[in-house]
Amino acid sequence: SVAGVLVCLLEYPRSKRKKGSTMERCGQKYMTAVVKVFGPLTRNYYIRAILHAALAVPAGFLLSTILGTVCLGIASGIYLLAAVRGEEWRPIEQKPRERPHVGDTIKQPPSNPPPRPPADARKKQPAEVGG
Numbered sequence: 001s002v003a004g005v006l007v008c009l010l011e012y013p014r015s016k017r018k019k020g021s022t023m024e025r026c027g028q029k030y031m032t033a034v035v036k037v038f039g040p041l042t043r044n045y046y047i048r049a050i051l052h053a054a055l056a057v058p059a060g061f062l063l064s065t066i067l068g069t070v071c072l073g074i075a076s077g078i079y080l081l082a083a084v085r086g087e088e089w090r091p092i093e094q095k096p097r098e099r100p101h102v103g104d105t106i107k108q109p110p111s112n113p114p115p116r117p118p119a120d121a122r123k124k125q126p127a128e129v130g131g
Helices: 002-011 028-037 045-059 063-084 119-130
Strands: none
Touching (some): 002 028
């Protein structure tokens, strides 16, 4: 059960993608801080692959945990493949929001007046409203 908690804590925070944007999980920023504390031990996918494989070995001796063993073995293989490709876990950092410049938000006033209906249409309108 301690191994399951360790795996959950390690796996919950998503890594930042190389391209595009990454949606952060609910409450991930707190777990990201914990994962960042351990530095290369948690960022390196080779270490994660070895950890998952090591956790799968004792679980393989019990029939009731065979499914968990298979899942840990598959996760270990995926992490090993990602490590060979040069990937590593990177935290999702919040970008500081850029304030809009005051000069950019003020638009130039229109140079032409708004269009108006013809003069005879303007004269008929008040008479129709009153009658």
